[in-house]
Amino acid sequence: MFPASGPVNATVIHRLHPFSKMGVGILFSILALCIENPWALAVMLGYMVLVLCTARIRLTTRQWTMIALFLTVIFVLDFLASQSSVHAATYPLRFGVFLTAMPILAATTAPQQMTRALSRTALPAGVVMALLLVWRFFPLMTEEARQMRQAAMLRGRTGGNLPTRFYRGFLVPLAFCVIEYTDRITLALELRGFTPSARRTCHQPPRAGVRDVIFGFLAMGAAGSASFLQWGA
Amino acid sequence: MIRTRDLSFRYPDQPVQTLDNLNFAIAPGETVLVSGPTGCGKSTLGFCLCGTIPHLMAGTLSGEVLVNRKPVFQQAVRETAGDLGFLIQHVAHQMFTEQVSEEIAFGLENFCIPEEQMDRRITQALELVGASPLRSRRLATLSAGEQQRVMLAAMLALEQKILILDEPLAYLDRTAQQQFMELVSNLSQQGRTIVLFEHRRDVVHQVPHRELFLENGTLTRSYPARTRFHRITDLSPKTSELVFDRVCFSRPKAAPLFCDLSFEVRQHQSVVLLGPNGSGKTTLMALAMGLIKVDQGSISTCGYNPKNTSPATLAQLAAFIFQHPDHQLYLPTVQDEIAARAADRDAARSEMAAMGLAGLENRHPRSLSTGQKRRVTLAAALARRPRLLLLDEPSVGQDDHSLSLVIKRLMTISSTAEPF
Numbered sequence: 001m002f003p004a005s006g007p008v009n010a011t012v013i014h015r016l017h018p019f020s021k022m023g024v025g026i027l028f029s030i031l032a033l034c035i036e037n038p039w040a041l042a043v044m045l046g047y048m049v050l051v052l053c054t055a056r057i058r059l060t061t062r063q064w065t066m067i068a069l070f071l072t073v074i075f076v077l078d079f080l081a082s083q084s085s086v087h088a089a090t091y092p093l094r095f096g097v098f099l100t101a102m103p104i105l106a107a108t109t110a111p112q113q114m115t116r117a118l119s120r121t122a123l124p125a126g127v128v129m130a131l132l133l134v135w136r137f138f139p140l141m142t143e144e145a146r147q148m149r150q151a152a153m154l155r156g157r158t159g160g161n162l163p164t165r166f167y168r169g170f171l172v173p174l175a176f177c178v179i180e181y182t183d184r185i186t187l188a189l190e191l192r193g194f195t196p197s198a199r200r201t202c203h204q205p206p207r208a209g210v211r212d213v214i215f216g217f218l219a220m221g222a223a224g225s226a227s228f229l230q231w232g233a
Numbered sequence: 234m235i236r237t238r239d240l241s242f243r244y245p246d247q248p249v250q251t252l253d254n255l256n257f258a259i260a261p262g263e264t265v266l267v268s269g270p271t272g273c274g275k276s277t278l279g280f281c282l283c284g285t286i287p288h289l290m291a292g293t294l295s296g297e298v299l300v301n302r303k304p305v306f307q308q309a310v311r312e313t314a315g316d317l318g319f320l321i322q323h324v325a326h327q328m329f330t331e332q333v334s335e336e337i338a339f340g341l342e343n344f345c346i347p348e349e350q351m352d353r354r355i356t357q358a359l360e361l362v363g364a365s366p367l368r369s370r371r372l373a374t375l376s377a378g379e380q381q382r383v384m385l386a387a388m389l390a391l392e393q394k395i396l397i398l399d400e401p402l403a404y405l406d407r408t409a410q411q412q413f414m415e416l417v418s419n420l421s422q423q424g425r426t427i428v429l430f431e432h433r434r435d436v437v438h439q440v441p442h443r444e445l446f447l448e449n450g451t452l453t454r455s456y457p458a459r460t461r462f463h464r465i466t467d468l469s470p471k472t473s474e475l476v477f478d479r480v481c482f483s484r485p486k487a488a489p490l491f492c493d494l495s496f497e498v499r500q501h502q503s504v505v506l507l508g509p510n511g512s513g514k515t516t517l518m519a520l521a522m523g524l525i526k527v528d529q530g531s532i533s534t535c536g537y538n539p540k541n542t543s544p545a546t547l548a549q550l551a552a553f554i555f556q557h558p559d560h561q562l563y564l565p566t567v568q569d570e571i572a573a574r575a576a577d578r579d580a581a582r583s584e585m586a587a588m589g590l591a592g593l594e595n596r597h598p599r600s601l602s603t604g605q606k607r608r609v610t611l612a613a614a615l616a617r618r619p620r621l622l623l624l625d626e627p628s629v630g631q632d633d634h635s636l637s638l639v640i641k642r643l644m645t646i647s648s649t650a651e652p653f
Contacts (some may be wrong), residue, residue, distance in 0.1 A: 156545025
């Protein structure tokens with residue numbers, strides 16, 4: 001959803017403990033499911049937009065337009081179905097909270113930070129490393145797919161009908177890429193001394209600090225305000 | 234430091250030995266070049282030295298490899314990795330993190346180096362390779378040469394005594410190649426044992442103390458003379474086939490890659506595009522083929538504007554050979570691949586012969602070596618009889634023999650008035 005923004009320690013949001021961000025993301029997502037008051041949802045969305053700005057995540061005009069268009073379509077469809085502007089406003093706002101809460105975490109947390117945070121839990125090293133590799137897998141495969149698409153564009157419509165071209169020109173090379181990637185990763189991990197069963201140390205493990213407390217309090221404040229608007233009266 | 238005794242290896246389902254009875258020793262502090270044509274067994278030898286054969290790769294193995302007097306085949310790869318660092322050809326495949334310092338720390342974490350020692354080791358390693366300013370940079374923003382340096386620093390931080398470098402120059406531009414070889418020379422003078430796997434002997438010949446030449450899996454004493462490639466001569470240029478007129482292009486959220494770029498390539502002319510890694514050579518070709526669109530200015534490829542013409546239409550007149558041939562191979566046999574869009578049957582046959590692919594007609598293209606794959610993509614392109622040929626890094630992964638076949642064919646095309 002959001003592009004990865006800046007270096008690992010670019011902003012205060014980047015420097016937060018991954019579990020703080022994860023906790024706030026999960027809290028807001030669950031709360032957004034329960035809340036039906038649009039003002040309460042607007043408070044939560046406002047907080048997430050503030051986090052977005054603090055993290056210096058810049059969206060292009062096209063991205064803003066697409067998001068606005070998507071939410072407007074939801075509003076209009078809901079309004080046509082319910083004939084209630086309050087009800088119609090609820091769903092786009094709820095979507096807005098979902099679309100920001102967890103992706104902000106992903107965009108401001110380097111895979112290595114998350115791995116280090118997870119390595120402090122009881123999860124086995126093999127599982128933690130698998131998460132790191134999955135995180136790296138998608139950008140690499142996106143790049144491979146881009147080049148395959150370019151090769152297909154140059155080939156045009158030769159080489160059979162569309163399903164055949166898709167199978168031969170995209171699925172088969174992609175399958176080869178995935179297998180080669182798996183082989184290379186296994187090899188590279190072993191060569192760099194990684195063994196799932198061996199103990200590892202941790203360079204600069206993430207530590208919760210004052211900023212995490214402040215971030216948590218502000219999030220609790222926003223969540224509390226939203227809850228009050230929903231249930232307080 | 235390294236000793237092999239009667240080392241032989243054969244991959245499953247292969248009729249011949251990839252390595253055949255190798256016996257050699259490498260002393261501490263020695264720098265050894267292991268050269269030979271592609272497919273001669275260089276990489277396989279590297280995998281045996283670091284223990285990935287037999288621990289991760291299957292095959293019939295006999296003999297022994299000792300690294301620091303320890304039998305490699307009897308200990309885990311991780312234990313061998315404590316003494317021996319292996320830098321694979323495409324270093325990006327060996328990276329697991331996002332930032333330079335974290336990448337170096339990754340190896341230290343795996344070897345359980347205490348946290349309080351890590352920063353010192355990272356600093357020292359980066360200083361050794363002259364990459365201290367890169368410490369906080371994101372790996373994705375580094376050039377290929379810088380990535381090589383960082384990965385070398387990752388090995389040096391582990392204080393491994395032996396460094397094995399598998400074709401480290403493959404993806405580097407000339408300046409980066411020179412800088413990297415100077416770095417290897419410095420490390421050699423500091424007493425590191427370095428084994429360099431490289432088929433481009435002309436680039437590295439000044440650094441190593443000794444050369445082992447592999448041919449068909451065996452060590453030979455007769456080294457072939459270094460190939461001298463002739464310059465491709467042009468005939469008098471005629472009509473323009475590729476014109477860039479005041480072209481500007483920039484990637485999203487990045488500084489402009491080109492601005493007001495103008496040049497012209499005429500019929501029968503051969504032009505070499507030189508530039509450091511990341512300077513936009515591939516992008517320029519993609520622009521010419523309409524795979525990406527220019528921001529400003531105009532391009533004419535064989536008389537068509539790529540902005541308004543589909544890449545498939547342009548590909549009927551011009552051919553673009555990618556740097557990585559795998560992305561362009563999609564049919565089950567070499568013959569199908571070359572004949573698929575060939576002008577006629579004779580064209581396919583003659584290009585296959587000219588590229589030294591006779592006898593490989595029924596092989597699956599992906600089962601070939603990198604050099605052979607490149608020649609298949611080139612033969613497939615030439616069989617279409619294009620007016621314009623765009624080759625992206627044609628020498629990568631090619632040994633002297635393979636490259637000489639390509640250059641010979643290009644010379645024929647370029648020096649003939651009506652090549653097709």
